[in-house]
Amino acid sequence: MNEQLAAALAAEEAAIYAYGLIGIRLSRNQVTAARAAEADHRARRDQLVSRLDQLKASSAPAPAGYELPFPVTDRESAFKLAIHVEDGVAQAWRATLATTTGADRATGLSALTSAAVQAVRWRKVAGVAPLTMAFPGRAT
Template sequence: MSALDAAQAALAAEHAAVYGYGVVGGRVAEERRAEATAAYEAHRARRDALRRTVRDLGGTPAVAAAAYELPFRVADPAGAVRLAAVLEDRVAGVYSDLVRASGGALRGEAAAALREAAVRAVRWRGSDVPFPGLAERAS
């Protein structure tokens, strides 16, 4: 996978995460709403940075879809928390690919994004996984 392809995949995942956090924010319990808002803002910032990265790599940034299919129905706060953990796992996976496909400053940025997603996933899930960014691929 080229760095451009990996960056485009990360951008697509960030678009989906921004959408997903809109759902999370609408369903999560009040005591976790600030956490959902912070994650939403973090994904928006990463998305915007990836748009620049894709352009710098010579590509045309992927645009967001009008809507995204969620992996399951989110009807309550518990479902919102579960969705947030899934979103972070998925984002960690694409950043893992970007770490492998890139070098230099981009690799460092991808590693930082992977770490941030893994930490957020642990906070949402309440437990960790042995290899963030790779664990979801074993299932």
């Protein structure tokens, strides 16, 4: 379980980093949405840090920077990165489900669901179709 939770933490850290870059490229309304999404990831990150601490599990410190999968130069690539990181967060949390029970399972479900819903919101704003995927969090 600890290994999967640590991976979820790494995904949340990456999402927080990405949203910092995404916000710069968006209009004011969209920035509000991006800030809300980022706050959600920060809350999940904090929750994971204390849970891993409680479990006396170690996790790698967040790297200072990340290599982006593609350059973020405009609104379109900013949306694309937002969708990409939400999908990544969904995948990391989905992997926790098989090794958790009880409250940890519930946390993973909630995080998987909110990342999947957030990805749909970005696809909607970006005009990407289809909006949904049958198995959020399953690697495609």
